[in-house]
Amino acid sequence: MIHYPDAILKLIASFSLLPGIGRKTAERLALHLLHAPDHEAAALAADIIALKSAVRICATCFALSDQEKCRICADPSRDHGVICVVENPADMAAIEKSKVFSGSYHVLGGALSPIDGIGPDDIRLAELFGRADPGIVREIIIATRTNVEGEATAAYILDHLKSRNITITRIASGVPMGGDLQYVDPLTMQKAMEKRYGC
Secondary structure: OOOOOHHHHHHHHHHOOOOOOOOOHHHHHHHHHHHHHHHHHHHHHHHHHHHHHEEEEEOOOEEEEOOOOOOOHHOOOOOEEEEEEEEOHHHHHHHHHHHOEEEEEEEEEOOOOOHHOHHHHHOOOHHHHHHHOOOOOEEEOOOOOOOOOHHHHHHHHHHHOOOOOOEEEOOOOOOOOOOOHHHHHHHHHHHHHOOOOOO
């Protein structure tokens, strides 16, 4: 086994902490950066610092943003009478890639999971219920995942909103049971959004 200097070992260890990056990939990345021009390494470091300092959470929908309101919430051409509820920003991005939805979003920041100690107060359900004003919102589309936690979250939302004069729908065919929205291709996402059903 090659014995690298401590600086390389530390960078390999740091890369290994990233999701989907194993030891060998981390080693390749570290060695690539070692041999890359100084300006490329400096640009990468600056981008990481900028990411941490510039990105915030949208005050309305809780998506990632670099302003108080994200692009979608600030866009008057979007239909703000329709809210699509997703678990995380990656799910929102997957729906946006399909280019079939022109409403707004609400990012929960997770899903209900009693086994993991995640209850209603641990995700942004209260904020969703606060936004669900029948005078403004016509429809809420529940686009949580189709696993146990996502279904439990969808049922909880439906139970709390069914008495309001708002149409509640759930994305339907096209998204496989247990599948993550961020891995669904745009055509499948388009069909799922078009064929959503009432809860």
